[in-house]
Amino acid sequence: MMVKLxxxxxxxxxxxxxxxxxxxxxxxxxxxxxxxxxxxxxxNLVRARSAGRFYMDNIRGQYLSAD
Structure with a gap:
């Protein structure tokens, strides 16, 4: 599923x-x-008031990354 933010x-x-x-x-x-x-x-990312802030606080550094 793709979602534009x-x-x-x-x-x-x-x-x-x-x-x-x-x-x-x-x-x-x-x-x-x-x-x-x-x-x-x-x-929660898609619904967040600030997707960027949600990413920084809840995803980056929390899950295995392919980067």
Missing amino acids: QSKLIESVVYDAESQDLRIHMCNGQIREFSSVPTSVFE
């Missing part, structure tokens, strides 16, 4: 619920990939 940091996110892989497309063109991300974290 209105964020200064994140352009869009792609989530695969079966594999729990999360791919974050940053506004600067970088792509960050994370594994073992629960569906609830993806849903």
Whole structure:
């Protein structure tokens, strides 16, 4: 599932619920990939008032990264 976000940091996110892989497309063109991300974290990211802040506080450094 791909979701476009209105964020200064994140352009869009792609989530695969079966594999729990999360791919974050940053506004600067970088792509960050994370594994073992629960569906609830993806849903909270998409609903967050600030997707960038949610990413910084709850995803970056918390999940295995392919970066």
